[in-house]
Amino acid sequence: MTETKKNGQHVYRLPPCPSYDVEGMERWLADMAQQGLFLVKDGFFAGIATFERNEPKSVKYRLEAAPKSTSMWADNGGEPDPEAVELNEKYHWTYVAKRRNFYIYSSSAPGARELNTDPKVQALALNAVRKRQAGAAWNAFFWVVLYSLLLLRKGLFLTMIEAGTWFFLFGTVLVLWLCLDSLLEVIALVKLQKKLSTDGVLDSEKNWKKHTVFYYCKNVAQFGLIALFICILIHNWSDSVLEKNQIPLGEYHGVLPFAVMTDFAGEGSRGYRMTMSGMGFNTVEEWSDCLAPRNIKYDEHAEVIRMDGTILEGGLYIDYHETISPHIAKKLAVEYYQMAQREKHFQPLAIPPLDVDYCAAYMDELHFPTVILQKENIVIHASFYQTSDSYTMELAEWVHMLAESITAH
Amino acid sequence: MPKKAMEILTESMFYVLMAFCQSPMCGIDAADYIDRRTKGRLQIGPATLYTILAKFEKEKYIREINVDGRKRTYSITEKGIQAYEEELARLRQCVADAEYAFLERGYHYD
Numbered sequence: 001m002t003e004t005k006k007n008g009q010h011v012y013r014l015p016p017c018p019s020y021d022v023e024g025m026e027r028w029l030a031d032m033a034q035q036g037l038f039l040v041k042d043g044f045f046a047g048i049a050t051f052e053r054n055e056p057k058s059v060k061y062r063l064e065a066a067p068k069s070t071s072m073w074a075d076n077g078g079e080p081d082p083e084a085v086e087l088n089e090k091y092h093w094t095y096v097a098k099r100r101n102f103y104i105y106s107s108s109a110p111g112a113r114e115l116n117t118d119p120k121v122q123a124l125a126l127n128a129v130r131k132r133q134a135g136a137a138w139n140a141f142f143w144v145v146l147y148s149l150l151l152l153r154k155g156l157f158l159t160m161i162e163a164g165t166w167f168f169l170f171g172t173v174l175v176l177w178l179c180l181d182s183l184l185e186v187i188a189l190v191k192l193q194k195k196l197s198t199d200g201v202l203d204s205e206k207n208w209k210k211h212t213v214f215y216y217c218k219n220v221a222q223f224g225l226i227a228l229f230i231c232i233l234i235h236n237w238s239d240s241v242l243e244k245n246q247i248p249l250g251e252y253h254g255v256l257p258f259a260v261m262t263d264f265a266g267e268g269s270r271g272y273r274m275t276m277s278g279m280g281f282n283t284v285e286e287w288s289d290c291l292a293p294r295n296i297k298y299d300e301h302a303e304v305i306r307m308d309g310t311i312l313e314g315g316l317y318i319d320y321h322e323t324i325s326p327h328i329a330k331k332l333a334v335e336y337y338q339m340a341q342r343e344k345h346f347q348p349l350a351i352p353p354l355d356v357d358y359c360a361a362y363m364d365e366l367h368f369p370t371v372i373l374q375k376e377n378i379v380i381h382a383s384f385y386q387t388s389d390s391y392t393m394e395l396a397e398w399v400h401m402l403a404e405s406i407t408a409h
Numbered sequence: 410m411p412k413k414a415m416e417i418l419t420e421s422m423f424y425v426l427m428a429f430c431q432s433p434m435c436g437i438d439a440a441d442y443i444d445r446r447t448k449g450r451l452q453i454g455p456a457t458l459y460t461i462l463a464k465f466e467k468e469k470y471i472r473e474i475n476v477d478g479r480k481r482t483y484s485i486t487e488k489g490i491q492a493y494e495e496e497l498a499r500l501r502q503c504v505a506d507a508e509y510a511f512l513e514r515g516y517h518y519d
Contacts (some may be wrong), residue, residue, distance in 0.1 A: 064456050067463055082479040087436050087455040117454035118421040125460040
């Protein structure tokens with residue numbers, strides 16, 4: 001099908017090179033003009049250039065380093081200083097658009113004086129852009145480190161397993177890639193400054209087509225991965241807020257690989273009643289991860305009448321992980337303990353020796369007795385509080401039952 | 410030790426300071442002055458001129474004394490005059506050295 005080419009028609013194009021490739025951008029815009037495509041006023045939006053079709057002619061384009069931020073929230077809406085625009089207009093250069101840290105001027109006057117006649121001064125003008133970019137790169141790096149520290153407060157393996165290891169690694173690679181991109185931009189600007197200071201001229205005939213495919217592929221991949229990351233993030237977040245993966249205890253038909261309150265009450269217990277129902281309690285959440293194929297978050301509030309008529313009453317919170325290796329299981333157990341140690345009211349508790357590879361007990365911040373057990377590739381982190389007047393089970397007793405249950409499993 | 414950007418003025422910078430040594434003026438007037446003074450030999454590009462003005466203002470070589478719409482008028486400061494004089498002395502020394510070297514080799518002016 002033949003494309004109808006009408007004068008005045010708008011044409012949209014993705015730039016083939018980054019904004020800081022001053023030579024490439026200037027040459028590309030001039031080549032477009034030779035084809036009859038002229039960048040329109042304010043013709044850059046969301047990384048897309050808008051051109052107007054007209055009779056082809058020779059037009060020079062120059063990218064001018066913006067001395068201040070070009071953000072629309074900056075002073076003057078990020079537009080160039082009117083004094084600079086007027087000064088340039090006097091010498092036949094018209095302000096056309098801005099792209100990131102650069103203002104684009106054009107001139108079709110054949111004898112127009114060059115915008116920049118002193119390469120050392122041009123290098124000096126690039127200082128502002130380089131400093132802003134370096135600031136942005138440091139800023140990004142600072143927030144990445146800060147968020148990582150906050151995120152990893154729980155511990156690396158715990159965070160990975162809870163967020164999903166592949167998703168976590170995907171996010172990490174993406175963030176590192178974006179940081180590296182920022183850094184490469186700073187390096188490119190330093191190189192450009194060096195070139196101006198030593199060679200004294202920019203290459204106005206630069207072949208911008210050389211790296212186009214790579215640039216497009218990189219941008220498409222980056223955009224696609226960011227979009228995918230955001231989609232997964234929103235999906236996971238909505239699942240978490242809506243508690244989609246939580247199954248009410250009464251509706252759970254799986255076999256739990258650890259002892260629960262009925263087991264604690266012992267054989268012959270006569271009655272079981274869930275308490276605190278309808279308040280978001282008494283749920284099971286089960287998920288799989290490549291580092292830990294089976295994970296369970298268990299939350300039970302109940303009263304159980306024991307064989308002797310006394311009542312075992314309280315709440316049991318369990319985090320259960322079946323990892324791919326005992327090494328990861330041990331790491332998880334240690335991370336649980338280190339996380340607890342950072343709590344204000346942390347108080348270690350003594351427990352008798354158990355047939356497990358790792359065990360630790362403490363009072364958590366809510367003053368619930370809590371235990372961490374690890375046996376081979378299984379880790380269990382359990383808190384059990386009791387409210388019955390008639391019976392209180394000893395810590396050593398229920399911990400022993402828990403340990404036996406994971407050993408048997 | 411290499412000198413910082415402003416310690417040695419480039420030719421464009423030197424001429425811009427020279428322009429402001431004459432009288433307070435705006436950027437366009439400074440460019441016109443340089444054109445006249447050098448008889449068109451040195452043509453300062455508008456972006457170069459704007460960068461120099463911003464840099465000089467930041468370094469307090471010049472200061473803005475009037476704003477009339479888009480037109481800003483600047484006047485040279487004591488610091489600017491000092492920088493101009495220092496550069497002038499440096500250039501004089503360069504020329505003196507060059508002439509001495511020229512004569513030393515046995516060349517002479519016609």
